[in-house]
Every structure is written in C-alpha cells, then in structure tokens.
Amino acid sequence: MKLISVVGARPNFMKIAPLCRELKKYPSIKNILVHTGQHYDFKMSQVFFQELEIPRPHINLNAASGSHARQTSDIMIKFEKVLLDIKPSLVVVAGDVNSTLACSVTAAKLLIPVAHIEAGLRSFDRSMPEEINRIVTDSVSDVLFTTCRDANANLLKEGIPIHKIHFTGNIMMDSLLHNLKKAGSSKILSKMGLKNHNYCLVTLHRPANVDNAKNLKSILLALGSVSSLVPVVFPIHPRTIHNINKFGLSKTAAKFPALSLCEPAGYIDFLKLTSCARLVLTDSGGIQEETTALKIPCLTLRDNTERPVTVTMGTNKLISTNPARIVPECVKILQGRPKKSRIPPKWDGKTAERICKILHEFYS
Numbered sequence: 427m428k429l430i431s432v433v434g435a436r437p438n439f440m441k442i443a444p445l446c447r448e449l450k451k452y453p454s455i456k457n458i459l460v461h462t463g464q465h466y467d468f469k470m471s472q473v474f475f476q477e478l479e480i481p482r483p484h485i486n487l488n489a490a491s492g493s494h495a496r497q498t499s500d501i502m503i504k505f506e507k508v509l510l511d512i513k514p515s516l517v518v519v520a521g522d523v524n525s526t527l528a529c530s531v532t533a534a535k536l537l538i539p540v541a542h543i544e545a546g547l548r549s550f551d552r553s554m555p556e557e558i559n560r561i562v563t564d565s566v567s568d569v570l571f572t573t574c575r576d577a578n579a580n581l582l583k584e585g586i587p588i589h590k591i592h593f594t595g596n597i598m599m600d601s602l603l604h605n606l607k608k609a610g611s612s613k614i615l616s617k618m619g620l621k622n623h624n625y626c627l628v629t630l631h632r633p634a635n636v637d638n639a640k641n642l643k644s645i646l647l648a649l650g651s652v653s654s655l656v657p658v659v660f661p662i663h664p665r666t667i668h669n670i671n672k673f674g675l676s677k678t679a680a681k682f683p684a685l686s687l688c689e690p691a692g693y694i695d696f697l698k699l700t701s702c703a704r705l706v707l708t709d710s711g712g713i714q715e716e717t718t719a720l721k722i723p724c725l726t727l728r729d730n731t732e733r734p735v736t737v738t739m740g741t742n743k744l745i746s747t748n749p750a751r752i753v754p755e756c757v758k759i760l761q762g763r764p765k766k767s768r769i770p771p772k773w774d775g776k777t778a779e780r781i782c783k784i785l786h787e788f789y790s
C-alpha cells in the first residue's frame with residue numbers, strides 16, 4: 427500500500443511526525459511524504475524536521491505564497507501531477523491550513539481516498555479561512571480522525587456517516603509527550619534571561635489581530651503594560667513582524683524594555699517556553715491545546731474557538747479580539763488562583779498508534 431502524507435505549514439509538522447514514526451512499524455505501508463512548501467523559512471519549517479526527526483520529504487511542491495486562491499491553486503496543480511504519477515491508495519492530511527484543503531480536494535477529485543487528522547473542529551465562524559478549510563476537507567474525506575467528542579458531534583450534524591468517524595485523540599500530544607524530556611534540557615530560559623514561571627509568553631498571527639495597524643498598535647501597548655508586571659516574551663510570526671514593520675510600529679514595541687520580540691522558536695525551545703510560562707497569551711489553535719495539556723493558564727485573543735474542550739476542561743479562556751481586555755485578564759491570572767483543569771480523554775501520546783491501526787485495517 428502506498429500512502430501519501432502531506433505537510434505544508436508549521437502546525438502540520440507536530441501532527442505528521444508521530445504518524446511517520448508509527449508507520450515505520452508497518453512494513454506493508456510505504457509512506458511518501460509531500461511538503462507543499464506553504465511555510466519555507468528555516469525557522470518555520472526545516473527546524474521542525476530536524477527536532478521532530480521527520481524524514482526528509484520525498485517531494486517538495488515549493489508552493490507560491492500570496493493570496494489564498496494563488497497559494498491553494500498552485501498547490502492543487504502541483505499535487506495533481508504527484509498523484510497521477512504515484513497513484514497512492516490513500517492521502518493523509520492534517521489540520522486546517524490551505525495545504526490541507528488543497529491536497530484533500532485534489533485527491534478526492536481523482537477518486538483517491540482521503541484521511542483527515544484533526545477532523546470535525548468547528549469555530550462556526552466562516553470569516554476565518556481555517557473554518558472553510560476544515561469544512562471542505564471533512565466533506566471530501568473518507569476516514570475522519572477526531573481529537574475530542576464534540577468534533578464527532580459536529581461531523582454527525584453535517585451528515586458524515588458514523589462509520590467514517592474515529593475518535594482517536596490528539597496526535598499533537600504524541601509529539602508533546604515524546605519531546606517533553608528533551609525540552610527540559612533546552613537552555614532558552616537562561617539565554618533569554620527568563621525565570622521559571624515568571625514570564626508571559628505571547629504568540630499572535632491571526633489576520634483579525636495583526637493585519638490592522640490601529641489594532642496591532644493597541645495590542646503592543648497592552649503587552650507593554652503587562653511587561654511592567656511580568657516580563658513578556660513574544661516569538662514573532664513572519665506575518666506579524668512584516669506588519670509591525672509595514673505599520674511603523676517597531677519603535678512602539680521598543681519603548682518597553684521587558685517586552686522582548688524575538689524570532690520564531692523551534693519546537694523544543696517553544697515547548698520549554700510554554701511549559702515554564704506563568705501564562706500564555708495567544709491566538710493560535712494548537713497552543714490552546716498545548717497549554718491545556720501542560721496545565722498552563724492560557725488567554726486566547728479570539729471571539730471563538732474551534733477547540734471548546736480547552737475552555738470547558740482545560741486552562742483556556744477566550745478574551746475576544748478587544749486589546750483592552752489584555753491587561754485586566756493578565757492581572758487576574760497573575761493575582762488569582764489557577765483555574766482547575768483536566769486533560770481531555772485520549773490526549774495520551776498514543777493517537778498515532780490508534781490511527782495507524784485503523785489505516786492498516788482499512789486496507790487489509
């Protein structure tokens with residue numbers, strides 16, 4: 427059996443790494459790794475291959491950046507050629523980035539079965555491109571692996587037959603648990619002059635937060651105020667730094683000595699930064715889950731989340747996209763007691779094992 431697994435953007439790498447590792451136990455399955463090239467900087471891509479020990483991709487599509495249509499169509503045209511050439515029995519995609527949508531639709535149109543890892547998540551907010559990617563990918567997938575029970579319910583409501591849905595747990599936790607010990611020896615805290623559980627970690631890259639000059643300025647000023655209470659470390663996504671420079675906001679950030687803007691961190695350093703933070707402020711999907719797994723307080727700068735289990739069971743709190751909420755909510759965490767939380771079922775490091783068993787049975 428020939429299987430193609432697809433990666434494209436940063437959040438895909440920690441989901442595909444455990445799958446590649448587990449698939450090695452199945453000699454009857456040949457796993458061909460395709461990188462779309464959606465993310466291409468060393469710090470957004472290659473560092474994850476090294477640290478997560480992902481095999482070198484067999485094929486890189488070197489997709490174009492730019493508008494969603496340009497990026498998606500370029501991946502589709504190039505991926506179609508790969509599928510016609512390799513003729514795999516199955517394509518495995520993960521998450522909700524443009525590469526996920528592009529490759530699942532291309533495979534489905536060639537009648538090649540698609541398996542989707544992290545199916546069924548819904549924010550019910552179609553202004554986010556990821557929501558469209560999730561809905562389209564799930565609608566063309568033949569095997570749908572979910573991280574939590576609410577995802578199963580969402581899929582059933584959309585008419586996906588029950589036999590296609592498998593609640594296998596959160597594969598990102600396989601990467602997290604596998605690398606926690608390694609992260610323990612990371613020297614990132616001493617390198618950045620940070621003390622254990624005495625800093626606020628920030629990541630922001632959603633268009634709703636960073637594409638508007640006034641909004642981004644208010645966020646930086648709020649982070650500056652937080653940095654007078656606790657040091658703030660902000661590993662910065664290419665979209666965000668590009669906008670800070672474009673809007674002339676680097677001087678605004680530089681006014682606050684305890685607000686450190688730095689380059690995007692690799693997986694191991696970032697895991698260390700998250701696991702030792704006093705609190706995390708983010709608009710990422712994956713980080714809402716990682717903080718829940720690590721029991722670190724998380725404030726999410728969004729109006730909704732496709733990962734409600736991180737709020738109902740985990741450490742996450744949605745504080746909307748209003749920058750005025752940042753300072754009071756951070757103060758509440760710094761002065762208050764931590765929220766009681768639990769780790770959701772099947773976030774246990776064994777998801778890849780469950781997925782591969784199902785994939786193997788599907789074809790034998």
Ligand code: UD1
Pocket residue numbers: 435436437464465466467468470471491492497522523524525555556631663664665710711
């Ligand atoms: C993408 C995903 C988002 C995910 C995020 C994680 C979509 C629709 N969005 O958003 O869901 O949370 O990745 O990082 O798929 N760039 C670089 N170097 C890189 C990658 C990007 O400089 O290695 C710059 C390019 O100018 C690019 C821009 O960042 O045009 C945005 O990248 P893109 O992949 O389009 O979207 P992200 O904002 O990264």
